[in-house]
Amino acid sequence: MVTDIERDELKQKLDHPKKIVLVDALPEEEFRKLHLPGAINIPAVQVQRLATELIPNKALRPGAVDDHFHASDTAANEFNANGLLQCSSICWRQARLAESSSPGRQGGRSACGSLRILVSPTRSISERIMARLEGVDPNKTPFLMRQVFKKIRKMLGRDLTPQKITARVPRVFWSLNLTEWLLGQKAKIPQRQRSLIMLRTAVRVGCPF
Amino acid sequence: MYGISDDEIAAIRDGRFEGFQPPEVALLRMADALADTPSNVSDDLYAELRRHFSEEQLIELAAAAAQENFRARYNRVFNVGSDGLYRKGLRFKERTAA
Numbered sequence: 001m002v003t004d005i006e007r008d009e010l011k012q013k014l015d016h017p018k019k020i021v022l023v024d025a026l027p028e029e030e031f032r033k034l035h036l037p038g039a040i041n042i043p044a045v046q047v048q049r050l051a052t053e054l055i056p057n058k059a060l061r062p063g064a065v066d067d068h069f070h071a072s073d074t075a076a077n078e079f080n081a082n083g084l085l086q087c088s089s090i091c092w093r094q095a096r097l098a099e100s101s102s103p104g105r106q107g108g109r110s111a112c113g114s115l116r117i118l119v120s121p122t123r124s125i126s127e128r129i130m131a132r133l134e135g136v137d138p139n140k141t142p143f144l145m146r147q148v149f150k151k152i153r154k155m156l157g158r159d160l161t162p163q164k165i166t167a168r169v170p171r172v173f174w175s176l177n178l179t180e181w182l183l184g185q186k187a188k189i190p191q192r193q194r195s196l197i198m199l200r201t202a203v204r205v206g207c208p209f
Numbered sequence: 210m211y212g213i214s215d216d217e218i219a220a221i222r223d224g225r226f227e228g229f230q231p232p233e234v235a236l237l238r239m240a241d242a243l244a245d246t247p248s249n250v251s252d253d254l255y256a257e258l259r260r261h262f263s264e265e266q267l268i269e270l271a272a273a274a275a276q277e278n279f280r281a282r283y284n285r286v287f288n289v290g291s292d293g294l295y296r297k298g299l300r301f302k303e304r305t306a307a
Contacts, residue, residue: 161289178278188266
């Protein structure tokens with residue numbers, strides 16, 4: 001069972017001489033943009049693979065931080081289930097630690113208020129857990145493909161990594177996107193039901209979002 | 210997420226379906242069955258699905274599940290992480306069925 005910890009408790013642990021390791025379960029790209037000072041990045045789905053390598057000293061106790069799909073809970077569960085280390089979870093917004101931030105640029109994400117960006121000393125770790133393929137630059141794709149990226153950017157506020165990767169092979173890009181578009185057209189089932197199926201499937205397959 | 214609360218998302222993650230309505234439980238069980246290998250939907254589960262959905266609706270729902278399996282599994286080949294589409298407290302406007 002994973003226990004949540006509050007911001008003040010986390011700060012106390014961070015300030016305590018007996019060190020904890022702050023594990024940020026954010027996806028790599030988000031982690032690069034913003035994370036808590038001193039955190040290392042182990043996305044929830046990669047705990048098993050990376051934890052023993054990145055936190056070799058078992059005397060160190062990790063706390064996991066993230067609020068993507070409750071990824072801190074997932075990461076903490078993984079830590080605990082694998083007997084790696086005792087772990088608690090906390091979400092980003094609970095974890096505003098402005099007063100303990102290290103020197104760095106001032107953060108600008110509204111959801112995280114006064115958090116500061118720490119220019120990460122663990123960048124090399126982040127780079128090791130990137131997607132295996134690099135996607136295309138959406139702005140350099142053909143006109144029609146650009147319109148798809150534009151529409152998704154408008155809907156979701158960002159370009160999606162799987163689409164950028166798929167765009168390297170246009171035939172695959174179009175087959176996936178047209179299928180998805182057609183399935184979404186005039187569907188006779190509520191969006192909630194479709195979302196339930198998608199969420200449970202993503203959980204079962206182990207695909208974070 | 211579309212009309213789904215943070216608590217419901219946590220329940221889906223943990224496989225706790227008891228708080229959902231019977232048609233939704235049937236769909237979640239179908240999603241589980243299709244994520245398994247081998248992938249079998251039992252006669253009992255199919256009968257339960259048919260109690261709640263028309264054949265045409267089931268065709269759509271099965272396609273949605275199969276498509277998500279495709280997408281999720283495809284992403285695992287390339288070790289694609291989250292694009293940060295979900296955050297606790299984030300709400301999307303729910304689309305109604307056509």
